[in-house]
Amino acid sequence: MGIVGLGHDVVDVAAFAEQLAEPASRMRNLFSVREVRQALERARVKNDGEAVHLAAKWAGKEAFLKAWCESLGEGPYPFTLDDFPWREVEILDDSRGVPHVMLAAGAARAFYGGGLSSDGPYAGSRPSIHVSLSHDGPIASAMVVIGR
Numbered sequence: 001m002g003i004v005g006l007g008h009d010v011v012d013v014a015a016f017a018e019q020l021a022e023p024a025s026r027m028r029n030l031f032s033v034r035e036v037r038q039a040l041e042r043a044r045v046k047n048d049g050e051a052v053h054l055a056a057k058w059a060g061k062e063a064f065l066k067a068w069c070e071s072l073g074e075g076p077y078p079f080t081l082d083d084f085p086w087r088e089v090e091i092l093d094d095s096r097g098v099p100h101v102m103l104a105a106g107a108a109r110a111f112y113g114g115g116l117s118s119d120g121p122y123a124g125s126r127p128s129i130h131v132s133l134s135h136d137g138p139i140a141s142a143m144v145v146i147g148r
Helices: 013-021 033-046 050-071 105-113
Strands: 003-012 089-093 099-103 128-136 139-147
Touching: 003 013, 003 050, 013 050, 013 139, 033 050, 033 089, 050 089, 050 099, 050 128, 050 139, 099 105, 099 128
Parallel strands: none
Antiparallel strands: 003 139, 089 099, 128 139
């Protein structure tokens, strides 16, 4: 596997929790229903707060965006920060608790369909996405690698 994109992000959990709690905040709307459900369940099982798990997922979304942009090289970006489909980029755990990046609808079309041409960044091969999440104390972190 050759690496075509690498992204990393760090989130201050306390500041993130404050943003989530703000009455007019749109942060919660940037997560899918499945992501919120998983974060709530993980918080229940681990007896900690939902915010730490959503912060790690947020770091994963940001890391994915950074890796995707790097993988495009000098090519145009399909989205801006203002119209990026945050809810369509899901960070979901499988049945063993391993996180994965799941792309829905427009995000999947833009990622998989937009870069598979012979002159695109993925040169005809379907790219793979690998994500690692972590949190310790006040910090949540994620790294994403896009390979082909």
